[in-house]
Amino acid sequence: MQYQILALDLDGTLTNSKKEITKPTLEALIEIQEAGKKVVLASGRPTKGIVPLAKQLHLEDYGSYILSFNGGRITDCRTGKAIYNKILPADCAKEVYDIVKKYAEYGVDILTYTPEHILSGIKANQYTQLESRINSMPVVDASGNFLDVIPDDPNKFLVTGDPEILDKLRKELIEHFHSYLYIYCSDPFFVEIMPAGIDKAHSLLKLLTSIGLTADQMICCGDGYNDLTMIETAGLGVAMANAQPAVREKADYITKSNDEDGVLHVINEFMR
Numbered sequence: 001m002q003y004q005i006l007a008l009d010l011d012g013t014l015t016n017s018k019k020e021i022t023k024p025t026l027e028a029l030i031e032i033q034e035a036g037k038k039v040v041l042a043s044g045r046p047t048k049g050i051v052p053l054a055k056q057l058h059l060e061d062y063g064s065y066i067l068s069f070n071g072g073r074i075t076d077c078r079t080g081k082a083i084y085n086k087i088l089p090a091d092c093a094k095e096v097y098d099i100v101k102k103y104a105e106y107g108v109d110i111l112t113y114t115p116e117h118i119l120s121g122i123k124a125n126q127y128t129q130l131e132s133r134i135n136s137m138p139v140v141d142a143s144g145n146f147l148d149v150i151p152d153d154p155n156k157f158l159v160t161g162d163p164e165i166l167d168k169l170r171k172e173l174i175e176h177f178h179s180y181l182y183i184y185c186s187d188p189f190f191v192e193i194m195p196a197g198i199d200k201a202h203s204l205l206k207l208l209t210s211i212g213l214t215a216d217q218m219i220c221c222g223d224g225y226n227d228l229t230m231i232e233t234a235g236l237g238v239a240m241a242n243a244q245p246a247v248r249e250k251a252d253y254i255t256k257s258n259d260e261d262g263v264l265h266v267i268n269e270f271m272r
Contacts, residue, residue, distance in 0.1 A: 003271055004213055006032065007040040007067070007204055007230060008263060009222035010053065011134060013240055014041070016259045019134070021056060025264040032271050033062035040207065042067040042200050044186050044226055046113040046155075047075055049135025070192055070226050071203030072155030084206050086195045087153045092181060096193060097121060097147055099176060100159055103169050108161035110146070112154045113137075121146035127160035127189045156194050163188035186226040201229035219270060221255070221263055223247060238266055 008014045041050050047068040054066055059077035066075040074084040100110045109128045110121040119142040132139045142149050170191045173183045182194040220234035223243035231237030231251055239251035240262045248254055256262040
């Protein structure tokens with residue numbers, strides 16, 4: 001099979017423990033784009049949090065793509081325009097906020113995003129600050145007026161907090177909203193609240209259709225729970241050696257860890 005497109009999760013996959021792309025991996029990704037292959041940076045991060053890595057990889061020069069908000073938005077890097085954008089239903093914000101607010105005494109926070117900032121709806125905790133550092137985006141305290149200042153077109157909410165509390169909160173949210181929203185943990189300390197049916201696989205399939213490729217021509221690499229659907233959908237689904245056990249179990253191939261240039265190993269084995 002001639003693979004034509006490579007979709008990469010970022011944290012724990014493309015970037016190492018220092019949140020950096022190593023030089024050999026960087027050079028290999030530019031080389032395959034020069035050969036006409038496409039790269040997709042597929043992350044739960046907001047778009048702004050992915051752009052610096054996209055610029056490092058020169059995605060705009062080769063017509064590659066950013067998939068942000070776990071599939072809520074796809075951006076054509078050549079034009080900077082969104083070619084797919086799915087937002088949360090307008091009527092869900094208050095109910096989500098009211099449920100999350102009940103757990104405020106346990107230190108949870110709820111976030112959403114403007115193009116430049118992260119809005120904190122309760123009180124920033126250590127995981128909110130982690131999200132800020134990962135994306136190089138400042139946190140704005142919106143605890144007094146969160147429902148009034150959230151954008152009209154949010155792609156997702158993110159709830160942050162200690163894993164044992166979030167497990168209970170996630171279950172309550174799922175029981176309340178059922179299939180109206182897609183609610184899951186991307187990390188034990190992050191609960192993602194997404195439009196129904198939106199995940200990385202769903203949006204990658206939209207992208208493939210728009211550019212005339214098939215899932216069989218795609219390699220997807222990831223390490224976390226939010227990478228499962230794209231790994232199962234791809235012609236070659238790759239788990240990092242450091243991936244969650246459930247991800248490794250579903251993968252077609254297990255590469256080296258993110259600190260051992262696991263993505264470079266995939267490129268050498270399957271795309272060069």
